[in-house]
Amino acid sequence: MLKNRVKELRARYGLTQSDLGKQVDVTRQTIAFIEKGEFSPSITLALKLAKSLQTNVNELFWLEEDGNEK
């Protein structure tokens, strides 16, 4: 299962979902979906997000094995 710290880091930098979306060229809905964990963004977007949030992809996104991984 994919987890992430986008919401936490976005808050830390005082960015709105719209702000962050503009920085990485996606809509605020896309940011919202990612924060909710509703889908797995492309690595390109993940890299852009990490850059905007001044971290790296490994710290932003990770896989957690809880119970069911195929």
Add this chain to the structure above:
Amino acid sequence: MLKNRVKELRARYGLTQSDLGKQVDVTRQTIAFIEKGEFSPSITLALKLAKSLQTNVNELFWLEEDGNEK
């Protein structure tokens, strides 16, 4: 532009595209497309690839700004 070291690391570990595909649950064609840089995999797949290739996502995939970034 998205770059990666999948082909290089796969060779280093003596894995075929099929082998790697099986390890991360995609087809060999998907691995081939990624190696050719023809698309940007999901972060979930990128994380699995990094794990299989004993590295981290940052070292496996990166963005290179050559001329045109939108």
Add this chain to the structure above:
DNA sequence: ACATTATGTTATATAAACCGAACATTTAAT
């Protein structure tokens, strides 16, 4: 020479990411 295995490549199909717009709810400011 023949068989097998790995890779390159292309075509069609499906699933998932992402957009744009809309409307509702929450939060913050005045």
Add this chain to the structure above:
DNA sequence: ATTAAATGTTCGGTTTATATAACATAATGT
């Protein structure tokens, strides 16, 4: 209390990731 900004959420659409299958070629082994 009212307004505005931020977020939640949903819907119908387009684009892209990924699957499956097929065929071709190169490399390897016998």
